[in-house]
Structure formats: C-alpha cells, structure tokens
Amino acid sequence: MEDLAGRIVLLSGWRRHGLALFVGALGSFAQAPYDFPFVCFISFPVLILLLDGVADGGGAFSARIMPAFSIGFWFGFGWFAATLWWVGAAFFVEADLHAWMVPIGVIVLPAILACFYGAAAALARVVWADDLGRVFALAASFGMMEWLRTFLFTGFPWAPVAAAAMPVPLLMQPLPFVGMVGMNVLATFVFGLPVLLAGTRWRRAGLSLLVLLIASQIGFGAWRLIVAPDSTGPDNENDRLAVRIVQPAIAQTEKWDDDTRTAIFERHLELTEAPAENGELPQLIVWPETATPWVLTRQPLALLAIARVLQPGQTLLTGSVRAYGEGAATRYTNAVLGIDDTGTIIGGADKVHLVPLGEYLPLADLLSRFGLTELAVLPGGFEAGARHELIELPGLPAILPLICYETIFPQEAAELEGDAELILNVTNDAWFGDTPGPAQHFRLAQYRAVLAARPMIRAANSGISGVIDARGRVLSGLALGTSAMLDIDVPRSPDLQPMRSRSTIGISLMVVFWILALLLTLPSRRALD
Numbered sequence: 001m002e003d004l005a006g007r008i009v010l011l012s013g014w015r016r017h018g019l020a021l022f023v024g025a026l027g028s029f030a031q032a033p034y035d036f037p038f039v040c041f042i043s044f045p046v047l048i049l050l051l052d053g054v055a056d057g058g059g060a061f062s063a064r065i066m067p068a069f070s071i072g073f074w075f076g077f078g079w080f081a082a083t084l085w086w087v088g089a090a091f092f093v094e095a096d097l098h099a100w101m102v103p104i105g106v107i108v109l110p111a112i113l114a115c116f117y118g119a120a121a122a123l124a125r126v127v128w129a130d131d132l133g134r135v136f137a138l139a140a141s142f143g144m145m146e147w148l149r150t151f152l153f154t155g156f157p158w159a160p161v162a163a164a165a166m167p168v169p170l171l172m173q174p175l176p177f178v179g180m181v182g183m184n185v186l187a188t189f190v191f192g193l194p195v196l197l198a199g200t201r202w203r204r205a206g207l208s209l210l211v212l213l214i215a216s217q218i219g220f221g222a223w224r225l226i227v228a229p230d231s232t233g234p235d236n237e238n239d240r241l242a243v244r245i246v247q248p249a250i251a252q253t254e255k256w257d258d259d260t261r262t263a264i265f266e267r268h269l270e271l272t273e274a275p276a277e278n279g280e281l282p283q284l285i286v287w288p289e290t291a292t293p294w295v296l297t298r299q300p301l302a303l304l305a306i307a308r309v310l311q312p313g314q315t316l317l318t319g320s321v322r323a324y325g326e327g328a329a330t331r332y333t334n335a336v337l338g339i340d341d342t343g344t345i346i347g348g349a350d351k352v353h354l355v356p357l358g359e360y361l362p363l364a365d366l367l368s369r370f371g372l373t374e375l376a377v378l379p380g381g382f383e384a385g386a387r388h389e390l391i392e393l394p395g396l397p398a399i400l401p402l403i404c405y406e407t408i409f410p411q412e413a414a415e416l417e418g419d420a421e422l423i424l425n426v427t428n429d430a431w432f433g434d435t436p437g438p439a440q441h442f443r444l445a446q447y448r449a450v451l452a453a454r455p456m457i458r459a460a461n462s463g464i465s466g467v468i469d470a471r472g473r474v475l476s477g478l479a480l481g482t483s484a485m486l487d488i489d490v491p492r493s494p495d496l497q498p499m500r501s502r503s504t505i506g507i508s509l510m511v512v513f514w515i516l517a518l519l520l521t522l523p524s525r526r527a528l529d
Contacts, residue, residue, distance in 0.1 A: 005198035008049040017074045020050055024078025024117075030164030031083050033439035040164045044188065045195035047075050048134060051121060065122045072121025076114030083159040084110060086435030090358070093252045093431060104357070113149070113156065120145040124517075132202045133520030135192040140513035143185030147507070150180070150409060154356060157408060162187045163443060165217075169472040173221040175450045176499050180410040181506030185513055190214065225471060240489040241397065241422070243457055244282035246271045247465045248291070249483035252430040255461075261293035265302065268292075271485045272316070273309040281311055282487055284396060288461040289319035289334070289404055289428040296320040296337060297345065307343030314341050315393055319403065319426040319459075321382075322350065331383045334359060336401045336426060338393045347393050350385025351403040353412060358431075388413035390420055397421035397492045400454070404428065408444040410451055410503070417498040422490065423449060423456040430462040438464050438480050446472045453496035470496050 011019060027043040029036045054067040087105035091098040123141040128134050142161055150157040162183035166172045175183060190213050196206030248267045254260045272285055296302060296318070306316060315338060322335040334354070338347035351359075359382040391399045400420035404427045406412050425445050429438040442464040449456040450472040459465050466477025467488050476488050499505075 002198050005049050005195075008046060009053045011050065011053060016050055016053065016071065019046065020071045020074040021078040023047060024075035025082035027079050027164065028082035028159075030167075031159055031436070031440055032163070032167070032443040033436050035167035037164045037167060040161075040187075040191040041194050043075075043079075044138075044191035045198075047071070047121070048138060048192055048195045049198070050075075051125060051128065051134070051138075054125070065125055068125035068128075069118040069122040071118075073114045073118030075121070076117025077110050079117065080110035080113045080159060081106065083436075083440070084113075086432050086437040089433050089435055089437070090431040101357075109156075112153075116145040116149050117142070127514075127517050127521050129521035130201070131199060131520070132196065132206060133517050135189060135195065135206075136513045136520060137517035138192055139185050139189035140510050140517060142188040143181055143506070143510040143513070146184040147181045147510070150411070154353070155409060157410070158444070159440065160184055161191070163440075163447075165190065166447070167443075169446070169450075170221040170225060171217055172447065172450045172472045173224040174217060175447060175472075176453055176496075176502060177505065178509060179451070179502035179506035180447070181503060182509045183506070185506070185510050186213065189513070225473075239492055241284060241492050242280050242282045243467070243488055243490045244272070244276070244285045245457065245459045245465045245467075245478070245486040245488070246285065246287050246291075247460060247463055247478045247482060247484055247486070248288070249462045249481055250430060251462075252428075255290075255428075255430070256293065264293050265305070267483070269305060269309050271483075272306075274485060276487045278487060280487065280489075281314070283314060285310070285314060285316045286424065286426070286457055286459040287316065287318035288459040288465070289426040290321060291318045291426075291461070292320045294321075295323045295332070297322055303339065303343040303345070305343075306339055307341060310339075310341040310343075312341050313395070315339070315346075315396060317391070317399070317401075317424060317426075319428075322348065332381075333385055334382050334403055335385075336391065336403060336424065338391055340393075347391050349389045349391055349401045351382070351406065352385045352388050353406045353409065354382055354384050355405060388416055390416055391424070399424050400452075401426070402448070405441070407448045407456075408441070410448070412448075414452070414498070414500070417452040417454060418500075420452075420454060421492045423452055423454045425456055425458040426460075427458070428461040429464075434481060438462070442466070446474070451498070451502065453498045455491050457490060 023043040023046040026039045029039045050071045051068055085106055087109060088102045091102045091105060120141040124137040127137045146160050162180055165187035193206045193210040196202045246268055250264050268287055268291055294302060310316060317336055317338055320335055320337050322333045324331045334351040335348050337345050340346050391401055398420050399422045400413060400416050401424045407425045429441055445456060445458055446468050449468040449470060453470050455470050456468040463478055463480035463482060467475045467490050469475055469491060476486060478484055478486050
C-alpha cells in the first residue's frame with residue numbers, strides 16, 4: 001500500500017488532475033440511488049495523497065496554493081458532474097427553446113460547485129503537514145465550504161459529502177445534534193482516515209478512530225430508533241392524521257399544453273375521489289407542486305369541481321400558481337393553497353426560495369441579452385414570497401410548507417419548525433425524468449425531516465411521494481413514474497423538539513477540527529523551518 005501511495009503522490013500534470021477527476025466521479029456512487037458509501041474510502045484518501053504531492057512546504061504562497069486548488073477543483077468537478085448530470089434533462093422538456101442551454105447544467109454548474117471543493121483543498125493546504133493533522137484540516141475545510149454552499153449565490157447544497165455517509169435512517173440520527181455542517185466535517189474526516197494506513201505514524205490511532213466513529217454513529221442511530229415512538233401505530237387515534245397523497249405522474253411535456261390541461265385536472269380529481277382501500281375517509285388530501293394547470297384563484301369553475309369531489313370535512317392542499325395584481329402589473333408566485341369542501345380558498349403560502357434559471361432569471365437585464373430565459377412558462381417567471389409562513393387551517397395541525405427544493409436547505413424556515421407539527425413538501429421532479437435526480441431529492445427531504453424533528457408529507461408530480469417520520473424513516477411511498485394515490489395515517493404531535501443550536505454546534509465542531517489541525521501540524525512546520 002505504501003508503494004501505491006508513493007506513486008500517487010509523485011503523479012504530475014494531466015495524470016494528477018485525471019486521477020482527481022476520476023476519484024471525484026467515483027464518489028457519486030455514494031449518493032442516492034446507488035448508496036454505496038464505501039467508494040468514499042477510496043476517493044478521499046486518494047485526494048489527500050494527491051495533495052501530499054504539492055505539500056512541500058516551500059516556494060511562493062501562490063505556487064503552493066494554486067496546485068492544491070486545481071486538484072480540489074478537478075475532484076469536485078468529477079463529484080458534481082457525475083452526480084448532477086441529470087440537471088441537463090430539464091432543458092430538453094422544451095428542446096426547441098432550451099436545449100442549447102444544456103452545457104449550463106452539465107458543465108457550468110458542476111464547475112461552479114467544484115470551485116468550493118477547490119477552495120477547500122487550497123484552504124486545507126495552508127496548514128498541511130504529515131499524518132493525522134492533514135485529515136483534520138481537510139475535514140474542517142470541506143465542512144466550511146459545504147456550509148458556504150448552503151447560502152452563497154442563493155445556495156445549492158446538493159450532493160454534500162455528508163449524504164454519502166447517511167444512506168439509511170440508522171446513520172442519520174446525529175443530524176439534529178450536529179447539523180449538516182457537523183456531519184460534513186465528520187464524514188470527510190472518517191472518509192479520509194484510511195490514508196493513514198499508507199504511513200508509519202498514526203496508523204493504529206487512525207484505524208482506531210475510524211472504527212470508533214463508525215461504531216458510534218451506528219450505535220447512536222440504533223439507540224435513537226429503538227427509543228423512538230412507534231410511528232406506524234400509536235394507541236391514540238388523535239395523534240394521527242388521515243392523509244391522501246395524489247401522484248398523477250404527468251409528463252412535463254404535457255403539463256402546460258393547452259390541449260391536455262382539462263385532462264390533467266380531471267386526473268387529479270379522479271385520484272382524489274377514488275375510494276380508499278382501508279375504507280377510511282382522508283381528512284387531508286395533498287396534490288403536488290403546480291398541480292392545477294391554471295391560476296386557480298382565477299378559475300371559479302375549477303374550484304367548484306374541487307368542491308364536488310371533496311367530502312364534508314375534507315381539506316385539499318395543492319401546489320398552484322397564485323397571481324397578484326391585474327394586467328401588465330400581475331405578479332405570480334409558486335404557492336401552496338388550502339381549499340375546503342365548499343371550494344373556498346382558506347389559506348396558503350408562497351415559495352420564498354426560488355430556483356435560478358428554473359423560476360427566475362438572475363441578473364435578468366444582463367443574461368437576457370445572451371438569450372437566457374427561465375424555464376417557467378410565466379412571463380417574467382415567478383416572484384419570491386416575502387417570508388415563510390405556517391399553514392394553519394381548521395381541524396388540521398400547523399403545517400410548514402417547503403415547496404420543491406426549499407427542502408434541501410438545512411436552515412430554511414428553521415425558526416418555524418418548533419411551531420409546526422408537520423412539514424409539507426410539494427414538488428415536481430418530472431423535469432428530470434427517470435434519472436437519479438428524484439431519488440437524491442427524496443433523500444435530502446429525509447434529512448430535512450430529521451433536522452426539523454417533524455414528520456414530512458411529500459407529494460411529487462411523478463414521484464417520489466411518501467411520508468417520512470421525524471427520524472427519517474419512510475412509512476410508505478409511491479415509486480417514481482407511478483400514477484396513483486397513497487392513503488396513510490400520518491403521525492402528528494411529535495414528542496421531539498428541533499434543536500435550534502444545531503448549526504452552532506456544527507460550526508463549533510469545524511473550529512475544533514481547525515485547532516486540532518494546527519496543533520498536530522505545528523511540530524512538522526517547525527521542523528521545516
């Protein structure tokens with residue numbers, strides 16, 4: 001193993017960058033739907049060895065930092081290009097208008113995200129030295145960059161390192177205590193520890209740390225799941241909400257076609273009024289994001305049709321476009337609307353965190369000159385809601401709506417989690433067809449439920465729909481591409497409370513890792529001096 005490690009350290013030029021690209025791409029198999037985290041025990045040690053090849057302790061600052069950035073960049077480009085290639089599928093929905101923009105999704109986006117990993121490698125290189133200290137440095141720097149990725153340039157924390165370490169609920173349980181920041185730090189550290197097997201010092205300590213951390217994660221997860229209340233059948237019926245999730249599986253190419261709008265709406269109605277297999281009348285019915293093919297607030301006949309299929313006491317929550325104003329001044333939002341059994345809109349909330357290029361065009365005055373447009377079919381795209389709001393309707397628990405990819409942000413609307421009993425996630429992943437995208441999105445929704453310590457109801461147009469409990473376990477679901485409804489009793493009034501300090505703890509852990517990196521590398525740096 002020492003022989004192989006030495007060869008990797010001595011690589012240069014395109015071989016060094018090519019290997020970084022390869023092991024980064026290999027890491028994509030740790031993400032959903034493949035869920036094979038063991039590849040990261042190859043990817044991160046190789047990354048560390050490649051960085052060893054430029055960690056000579058001499059030369060100008062830029063001469064030492066830029067090679068590290070380059071290695072991290074190519075590692076990141078492989079990681080994100082292999083994980084997010086499916087983003088390009090969205091540009092083929094209306095290929096005549098948007099196909100030319102495919103390189104933005106499959107090349108430009110991964111390159112932008114790769115800069116974060118390049119910066120992580122360069123930052124770690126600042127305190128780089130031999131043995132264990134460099135693993136602490138890489139973990140702290142990756143944790144920092146993954147944290148920045150949640151909010152810089154509106155944020156896009158997709159495919160974080162932590163996701164590779166949490167493919168099942170058993171391994172997700174530390175999340176509420178250390179947050180995604182802490183899990184990114186710990187995951188990078190654990191994945192990097194095998195590099196110590198190629199050295200002479202810290203070999204036993206590194207192996208012991210590796211076993212201890214993995215055993216702790218598994219043990220803690222098992223304890224949390226064993227002591228958790230049974231989410232599948234509580235004694236008190238008042239602790240449950242009878243829910244029907246409608247998954248119509250409408251192809252994105254048909255969704256806004258004038259000739260199919262009526263048929264699409266009727267499919268939603270048919271699934272809504274179909275008799276339940278268990279004979280229980282659902283109290284809440286959920287349709288996915290932008291389920292209604294019109295601006296529902298301006299379609300009284302559609303509201304009347306909804307009233308005809310709802311039984312007394314039933315409520316519908318549906319994704320819909322909402323319009324404000326009239327004429328040329330009309331503003332559109334992506335919203336969730338609550339409708340009672342009389343067809344009256346009794347509540348709702350607007351999406352706050354919009355998708356760049358999907359729902360709005362950033363720097364519109366500049367980018368529109370190059371022919372760029374948002375994928376949304378509305379003139380001028382959507383407008384963001386002013387703030388996140390709970391949906392509180394008669395007879396229902398307080399619900400926190402997170403529309404589409406709002407659910408991937410660990411701190412989105414976190415201030416409302418304690419007042420909510422349920423999280424609602426409506427989405428439309430039909431843009432991406434039968435690709436890994438919907439599975440990755442569903443996995444990130446599981447993390448959000450665990451972070452918030454709240455059950456989640458998830459309705460997706462083409463899948464994956466389902467109910468996730470407060471520990472991240474999937475109680476039931478509908479497969480991708482299935483047109484069906486799901487009747488399920490959803491747990492409410494959880495005994496868990498979200499930890500408001502999870503981000504602070506995660507950032508504190510990152511700082512501790514930086515301190516340990518400095519302390520462990522100080523002797524080596526003094527020797528070089």
